[in-house]
Amino acid sequence: MLDGMFSGLATALMPFNLLMVVVGCFAGTFIGMLPGLGPISAVALMIPITYTLDPSSGIILMAGVYYGAVFGGSTSSILINAPGCASTLVTTFDGYPLAQKNQAGKALALAAYASFTGGTIGAIILIFTAPALASVSLSFQSADYFALMLLGLTSVAAFSGKGQVIKAMMMTVFGLMIATVGNDVITGAPRYTFGALDLVDGVSFLLLAMATFALAEVMMTIMRGQMHGSEQAMQPVALSSMKLSRDEVKEVAPTIARSSVFGFVVGVLPGAGATIASFLAYGLERNIAPPRLRKMFGKGALRGLAAPESANNAASTGSFVPLLTLGIPGSGTTAIMLGALIAYGIQPGPRLYLDHPDVFWSVIISMYFGNLVLLVLNLPLIPYISRLLAIPPQILNPLIIFFSIIGVYLVSFNTFDIQIMVFITLLAVGLKLLNFPMAPMLLGFILGGMLEKNLSRALVVSDGSFDFLWQRPLTFSIVCITVVILVLPWLLGLVKSRLKATLPAAY
Amino acid sequence: MISLTKDRFGGVLFLLLSLSYGYYAADIPLLPGDKFEPFHAQTLPYWLAGLGSFLALLLIVSKATPSTQETPLSRANVSLMLGLLALTLLFSLSLPWLGFPATTSLFLIASYWLLGERRLKMLVLASVPFALIFWLLLTEVLEVYIAPARILYW
Numbered sequence: 001m002l003d004g005m006f007s008g009l010a011t012a013l014m015p016f017n018l019l020m021v022v023v024g025c026f027a028g029t030f031i032g033m034l035p036g037l038g039p040i041s042a043v044a045l046m047i048p049i050t051y052t053l054d055p056s057s058g059i060i061l062m063a064g065v066y067y068g069a070v071f072g073g074s075t076s077s078i079l080i081n082a083p084g085c086a087s088t089l090v091t092t093f094d095g096y097p098l099a100q101k102n103q104a105g106k107a108l109a110l111a112a113y114a115s116f117t118g119g120t121i122g123a124i125i126l127i128f129t130a131p132a133l134a135s136v137s138l139s140f141q142s143a144d145y146f147a148l149m150l151l152g153l154t155s156v157a158a159f160s161g162k163g164q165v166i167k168a169m170m171m172t173v174f175g176l177m178i179a180t181v182g183n184d185v186i187t188g189a190p191r192y193t194f195g196a197l198d199l200v201d202g203v204s205f206l207l208l209a210m211a212t213f214a215l216a217e218v219m220m221t222i223m224r225g226q227m228h229g230s231e232q233a234m235q236p237v238a239l240s241s242m243k244l245s246r247d248e249v250k251e252v253a254p255t256i257a258r259s260s261v262f263g264f265v266v267g268v269l270p271g272a273g274a275t276i277a278s279f280l281a282y283g284l285e286r287n288i289a290p291p292r293l294r295k296m297f298g299k300g301a302l303r304g305l306a307a308p309e310s311a312n313n314a315a316s317t318g319s320f321v322p323l324l325t326l327g328i329p330g331s332g333t334t335a336i337m338l339g340a341l342i343a344y345g346i347q348p349g350p351r352l353y354l355d356h357p358d359v360f361w362s363v364i365i366s367m368y369f370g371n372l373v374l375l376v377l378n379l380p381l382i383p384y385i386s387r388l389l390a391i392p393p394q395i396l397n398p399l400i401i402f403f404s405i406i407g408v409y410l411v412s413f414n415t416f417d418i419q420i421m422v423f424i425t426l427l428a429v430g431l432k433l434l435n436f437p438m439a440p441m442l443l444g445f446i447l448g449g450m451l452e453k454n455l456s457r458a459l460v461v462s463d464g465s466f467d468f469l470w471q472r473p474l475t476f477s478i479v480c481i482t483v484v485i486l487v488l489p490w491l492l493g494l495v496k497s498r499l500k501a502t503l504p505a506a507y
Numbered sequence: 508m509i510s511l512t513k514d515r516f517g518g519v520l521f522l523l524l525s526l527s528y529g530y531y532a533a534d535i536p537l538l539p540g541d542k543f544e545p546f547h548a549q550t551l552p553y554w555l556a557g558l559g560s561f562l563a564l565l566l567i568v569s570k571a572t573p574s575t576q577e578t579p580l581s582r583a584n585v586s587l588m589l590g591l592l593a594l595t596l597l598f599s600l601s602l603p604w605l606g607f608p609a610t611t612s613l614f615l616i617a618s619y620w621l622l623g624e625r626r627l628k629m630l631v632l633a634s635v636p637f638a639l640i641f642w643l644l645l646t647e648v649l650e651v652y653i654a655p656a657r658i659l660y661w
Contacts, residue, residue, distance in 0.1 A: 398618030464545025
């Protein structure tokens, strides 16, 4: 383990990789600040650039962008009450009221300290848990992998929010359907190509990610008219002092520690991710706060800002655990990273720890550097970076569209890809208007090939019988967890409606 | 009577998609003897078509969820979005003919104009130098080969 760690440290400390962390954090902060574009879009926009880099540098750049985007999202939440992404929505609850009280500098500093601590605690826990989990998962068989993928896909759907579970499952199935387009991975038989040579290799992951998360997001922003009138809102706010008093530090320190550990645990759960972690941490802090402080929540409470900020960063780190150790992404963003790793010819999972220790450890170690860069470099530069938001949206949006399409073109040099991209964007916009979530679709698409391969192997080994699902205790346990996760939202809804019926006054 | 909500409309579309997906699964060629194997190239598509249809039906018959407060879409903004997508299509069609710098400049100028930018100086300065610098960066610094405009060889 120590050898791998040192090799990872050496890789992460290479000047070029350090530069990638810095560039990633800056680019991520900027993209994350733009309302509507979150970490998924930011990471998707980086894919074409990472194709020219070696795997470690590419993944380090993406990890930097991921953190930067989460941090950038917090900045726009605090300064202009427009969360850059869902995981920083809770930050607006207390961050924006603080900015309105002329404490924007303090709010930004607190968000940066909380994010740094959350990310650091998350990275430290990751150093110990990831290798342990990776060595356990070396004993996994096809059946276990199939069950794990089922768990990953199910939990993404189950955690997708009220009234969205069926739709998220449908989108997962849709992603799996898209994954079957092209030559079959096992027999080589052409599937759903309709004679088109361009479809023989299947739908490109890059194209799908860019169309659904970069291009479609910009189109949605334009369609919702969010670009109009935002120019004034995006004018940089005058920042006050960034210093926190000793009492304030004392007040928020336990909150940050609690929320960091809590956020990491939630982040590890496949599908839960940073958004749920930030909401749960905020709720937890509000519930345990003394009544005097509880009243302040929503009006500029420091605890209310520190809790979601540390939780969402720790959860972002936590979501790397299932990706690096099991090869199953815990969130939409890590799903894109999984796709990028596969494109490099690297299969994330237990073998990654043994076969590519440099990638495994350099990613973990660079996370720490990423947090450091955000604190040391980004925080003092925030007043200047936020000025970039003053670029008129009628100039900024076409540039984002251009980078999305040229990113896809520069990989294949085939203009047909841009035409498919336009078609997929139109489809994605339609699905978004019908409130269908996109992340489960991408997850289904990425896991589709692996799921089919493992299911095929397991079925062949068990001679066509499904008893492989309950023959081994490990597989059976994963299947049981999947069933519980699948049934849980319905059960909770049932209990809630029963309670509502009996105790109407309580609600 | 069942009213056609957003969810149900999505459900009906997905049902149609799943059914046609299942229908075309029969066209997937199988290797000799594959039919007797527990898993072949048609297996997953058939299962997915079944699962997709089941979920779509579930969405159609389930109680409609109260729609969240959304900003209504104006016709002008929808046209704007469609216009930008049309420009993207035009970009892909003209790229081989006009070449990278000219296509990029024209695409950016048209997009800026479509989104409301009317200052000529801004339209030109934010597009032509950008396209030229980006093209030089790609071809001279990163040494990426970008095919010259076909129109030059006509």
